[in-house]
Amino acid sequence: MAFLDYNLQQILQQSKPAKYLRKSTSDREDKQMRSIEGQDKDLDEEIITKFNLKGVKTVTESQTAFKEGRPQFNALTQEIEDGNIDVVIVWHANRISRNYADGGKFVQLMSDGKLKMVVTPHGIFENTPRDKEYLMNEFTRATRDSDDKSEAVKRGNRTKLKVGYIPSGRLSEGLMHVKNDKDVMINDSDPDRFPLIQKAIKLVLDQTHTPMEALAILNNEWGYQTKKTKRTGGNPMSKSTWYKTLSDPKWHGELHRREGVFNTQFPKLLTKEEYEKIQVILGKTSTRRLNKKDWPYTGLGMVCGGCNATVIMDEKWQIICSACKTKFHKAKDRNSCPSCGIHIAEMEQPTILHYTWLMPNHRNLPEGVECHQQSLPVINFNEQLDALLSQIFIPESIKNWAIKILQRENTQEFQDRTMIKNNLQELDRDIQKQIDNLLDSLVKELIAQEEYQKKKEMLLLEQQQVRKKLGETDKRADNWLELSERTFNFACYARYWFAHGSNQEKREILSTLGTNLMIKDRKLLLYQRKPFQILNGMREKIEILLNVYEPDELIDTISQNPSAHPLIPRLLRSRDSNPNKRIQNPLSYR
Ligand SMILES: [Zn+2]
Numbered sequence: 203m204a205f206l207d208y209n210l211q212q213i214l215q216q217s218k219p220a221k222y223l224r225k226s227t228s229d230r231e232d233k234q235m236r237s238i239e240g241q242d243k244d245l246d247e248e249i250i251t252k253f254n255l256k257g258v259k260t261v262t263e264s265q266t267a268f269k270e271g272r273p274q275f276n277a278l279t280q281e282i283e284d285g286n287i288d289v290v291i292v293w294h295a296n297r298i299s300r301n302y303a304d305g306g307k308f309v310q311l312m313s314d315g316k317l318k319m320v321v322t323p324h325g326i327f328e329n330t331p332r333d334k335e336y337l338m339n340e341f342t343r344a345t346r347d348s349d350d351k352s353e354a355v356k357r358g359n360r361t362k363l364k365v366g367y368i369p370s371g372r373l374s375e376g377l378m379h380v381k382n383d384k385d386v387m388i389n390d391s392d393p394d395r396f397p398l399i400q401k402a403i404k405l406v407l408d409q410t411h412t413p414m415e416a417l418a419i420l421n422n423e424w425g426y427q428t429k430k431t432k433r434t435g436g437n438p439m440s441k442s443t444w445y446k447t448l449s450d451p452k453w454h455g456e457l458h459r460r461e462g463v464f465n466t467q468f469p470k471l472l473t474k475e476e477y478e479k480i481q482v483i484l485g486k487t488s489t490r491r492l493n494k495k496d497w498p499y500t501g502l503g504m505v506c507g508g509c510n511a512t513v514i515m516d517e518k519w520q521i522i523c524s525a526c527k528t529k530f531h532k533a534k535d536r537n538s539c540p541s542c543g544i545h546i547a548e549m550e551q552p553t554i555l556h557y558t559w560l561m562p563n564h565r566n567l568p569e570g571v572e573c574h575q576q577s578l579p580v581i582n583f584n585e586q587l588d589a590l591l592s593q594i595f596i597p598e599s600i601k602n603w604a605i606k607i608l609q610r611e612n613t614q615e616f617q618d619r620t621m622i623k624n625n626l627q628e629l630d631r632d633i634q635k636q637i638d639n640l641l642d643s644l645v646k647e648l649i650a651q652e653e654y655q656k657k658k659e660m661l662l663l664e665q666q667q668v669r670k671k672l673g674e675t676d677k678r679a680d681n682w683l684e685l686s687e688r689t690f691n692f693a694c695y696a697r698y699w700f701a702h703g704s705n706q707e708k709r710e711i712l713s714t715l716g717t718n719l720m721i722k723d724r725k726l727l728l729y730q731r732k733p734f735q736i737l738n739g740m741r742e743k744i745e746i747l748l749n750v751y752e753p754d755e756l757i758d759t760i761s762q763n764p765s766a767h768p769l770i771p772r773l774l775r776s777r778d779s780n781p782n783k784r785i786q787n788p789l790s791y792r
């Protein structure tokens with residue numbers, strides 16, 4: 203690549219030059235690029251004035267060079283083709299092309315001898331193989347730059363979505379882009395609008411107002427005005443925006459995007475349960491199957507006692523019409539009362555009933571016999587499970603006492619174990635010594651090869667057994683105390699956490715308590731894990747103690763003091779189930 207010198211000046215002055223100025227309006231490509239005026243100024247100073255060039259044509263374009271088909275660029279190449287232009291002056295080679303087709307076309311014009319030079323402030327590309335290669339490289343790099351850049355933008359957006367924010371663009375009413383303390387743009391609630399929208403939603407949720415009445419109050423009484431932008435805004439909230447707000451799942455924390463579903467980080471207008479109730483009020487939601495995330499009792503392998511099919515969770519909504527008092531099921535395509543026809547969203551304080559069920563997804567039995575096991579209401583299931591947990595419940599004071607005894611026994615156990623371990627290790631060393639001696643004897647030809655082999659094999663076998671025992675001793679050491687402690691902790695706190703914990707915690711409690719879950723005749727059956735079977739019997743034995751300690755008071759202490767107790771869960775995970783008894787819990791147990 204040549205630099206500007208006197209010889210080149212001669213050639214340039216005898217040529218037909220044009221300057222090509224381009225800056226993309228798409229800020230993604232040319233955000234930091236010099237403006238068209240700036241490019242023009244630079245070229246004037248560094249090339250045109252400096253070399254005293256006359257009659258330089260100007261071609262200006264405000265279009266991306268990502269894609270083929272720029273009108274001015276096409277006109278320029280046509281002029282070159284026609285012999286009216288033979289030198290092109292540009293601020294940088296990447297002004298000419300950021301795609302392979304246009305870049306190739308340009309270099310071809312050079313090969314054809316129609317384009318003598320491409321001049322930039324940094325150097326000149328002439329019709330030589332090496333210069334053309336350089337130029338092509340510049341175009342290729344410009345292409346890659348743009349690929350990289352758009353990839354980076356996409357990546358940036360994905361990262362932002364993953365952490366729970368909407369990357370860019372216009373946000374819904376109630377949200378705004380703000381900078382956080384690390385100078386990163388995030389979404390936050392719009393302090394002027396978010397509280398008002400939330401208050402209006404509350405009116406709908408409380409069923410004191412229909413959605414349209416709530417919107418009227420929002421606009422007329424509270425003077426809501428949409429966010430102002432250059433062209434729009436400053437108006438009351440429209441009906442469509444209001445309904446969009448009420449049915450957008452991002453407001454309870456689920457951002458649905460082309461890229462996937464993300465958990466939001468910006469403030470929520472309502473909870474998921476509230477959101478679902480509103481969908482019923484709007485006449486949208488109907489029965490749906492609840493997935494693992496929604497409910498604690500799916501994904502645990504619970505089966506139907508009649509046909510062994512998976513038990514799933516299901517919900518039903520029922521509405522009592524406010525006008526005619528008809529009770530009807532909210533089916534998928536039913537938005538209004540089946541008897542008087544009034545739309546659900548227009549009912550004044552309709553009664554909304556929500557039921558959840560554990561529903562076997564029945565399969566047919568042999569010879570087409572249907573399975574007649576019924577669904578079990580979740581409320582009922584919870585009672586049964588609570589009764590099971592209360593059977594193994596032990597008060598905190600007893601738990602502490604039991605653990606203390608366990609620890610004392612553990613000290614004894616530890617001493618025993620250490621002794622056993624020492625003995626086994628000594629035995630291991632002894633065998634090793636015998637093996638070594640045996641080899642010695644063989645080398646000194648004290649024994650025959652055959653005898654050596656036979657004896658060695660026996661010793662190796664013995665050694666193997668000793669080492670296996672050693673391993674087991676270690677394992678026993680880790681397990682039993684921890685397991686017992688966890689068992690007692692579980693027995694003590696599971697009931698509390700079952701009543702107050704999250705779905706995930708409930709799921710853990712259920713799977714800790716037992717395996718092979720089954721629903722039969724509307725009852726929960728399970729194989730209780732062995733430690734709890736023992737506790738079941740134990741409760742009667744410690745009944746006397748319970749009386750001494752006045753259990754009611756103890757239960758009270760627990761429920762008032764939940765934070766003092768770290769969460770039970772992940773109990774007994776390391777232990778295999780021991781399914782030798784499927785227990786059934788009498789519902790009447792209290
Ligand atoms: Zn069934």
Ligand SMILES: [Zn+2]
Pocket residue numbers: 523524525526527528539540541542543544
């Ligand atoms: Zn009705």
